[in-house]
Amino acid sequence: MKNIKFIPLFLIALTLIVSSCAIDNDPAVIPMGEAVTASLDKTGEIYAFDGDEISVGFVLSRTLAESTQFTYTLNGVEKSIDLIQGQQSVTLAIPNVVGEVNTVVLTGAYALNNDAVLVGSTNTSVTFIGVPAVTPGSINVLLNLHDTSGALALFALSVFDGDGNWLNDEFGGTTNVNFSIPLTTGIDNSSDILPNYYALDIYSQPLDNTSYTIYIVKPDSSVNILSGTNLSQDGFVDQDVVLVDISDDPSTTGDKIYTFTQN
Numbered sequence: 001m002k003n004i005k006f007i008p009l010f011l012i013a014l015t016l017i018v019s020s021c022a023i024d025n026d027p028a029v030i031p032m033g034e035a036v037t038a039s040l041d042k043t044g045e046i047y048a049f050d051g052d053e054i055s056v057g058f059v060l061s062r063t064l065a066e067s068t069q070f071t072y073t074l075n076g077v078e079k080s081i082d083l084i085q086g087q088q089s090v091t092l093a094i095p096n097v098v099g100e101v102n103t104v105v106l107t108g109a110y111a112l113n114n115d116a117v118l119v120g121s122t123n124t125s126v127t128f129i130g131v132p133a134v135t136p137g138s139i140n141v142l143l144n145l146h147d148t149s150g151a152l153a154l155f156a157l158s159v160f161d162g163d164g165n166w167l168n169d170e171f172g173g174t175t176n177v178n179f180s181i182p183l184t185t186g187i188d189n190s191s192d193i194l195p196n197y198y199a200l201d202i203y204s205q206p207l208d209n210t211s212y213t214i215y216i217v218k219p220d221s222s223v224n225i226l227s228g229t230n231l232s233q234d235g236f237v238d239q240d241v242v243l244v245d246i247s248d249d250p251s252t253t254g255d256k257i258y259t260f261t262q263n
Helices: 001-023
Strands: 037-038 044-049 054-060 069-074 077-083 089-092 103-113 117-119 123-130 138-145 153-160 168-176 180-181 197-205 212-217 223-228 240-249 257-263
Touching: 037 103, 044 257, 054 077, 069 089, 077 089, 089 103, 089 257, 103 117, 117 153, 123 212, 123 223, 138 153, 138 197, 153 240, 168 180, 168 197, 212 240, 223 240, 223 257
Parallel strands: 037 117, 044 123
Antiparallel strands: 037 054, 054 089, 069 077, 069 103, 103 123, 138 180, 138 212, 153 168, 153 197, 197 240, 212 223, 240 257
C-alpha cells in the first residue's frame, strides 16, 4: 500500500520535468504590445542650407538588450548601420553638398534572437535637398546642370528684348553658376522696360543632357526649385529659362520684389 501511494507523486514530478524542458526549448516570447518598431527621426523633404550639417536617426520604439542592425537605401544603394545593445537610436551623417539631393529609405531592422523588430508604418523615408545659404537682404540663386560632359555654362539674371534676344546681364554671368541678387538695388521694374523683360539666362557649351534644376533661396528662408529639360543640346545660345518679374516692395522703401516663373 505504501508503494501505491507514491505513484501519483512520481507521475506529478515527471510531468513537471517534461513541461519544464518543453518551455526551455521554445523561443523567447514577447508579451503582446511589446513588439519593437523601427523608424527614422525625420521624414518628408527637408531643405539643407549650405553650411548646415545633415543627419538622420534610426530609432527603436524601446531599447533592447542586444545589438540591432538597420538596413536602408541611400539614393537607391543598399547599406546598413548597427545599433549597440542598450541604445535606442543611432545617427547617420550625410555630406551636405549644395545642389545634391539625398534620399534615405528604411527597409528593415534585425535584432539578435529577437523576431519582433518591425519597420513602422510611418517615418520610413526622408529626402535632404542641398540649397544655398540664406543671406539677409539678398536672393541666392544656384544652377545645377544635369550634364555629365563637364560643359561650361554662364548663368545670369538678364534682359531680353521682345523677340527673346539677349541684351545684357544684370547679375551673374560667370561660370561658377551661382550668384546673388540684392533686394536693395537701382534696377528698373519690369513694367519700366517693356517690351523687354527679365529672365534667368543659361548659356552653355554643347550638352549631353538638356535638363537642369535651379534653386532660389530668399532672405526669409523660403525656397523655390524650378526645373526643365528644354536647353539647347548644341549650346552657345542664351536661353530665358525662368521669367523674372521685378517690382517695388510696398512694405520696404527701396527694396524690390522678385517673382520667378518657369518659362
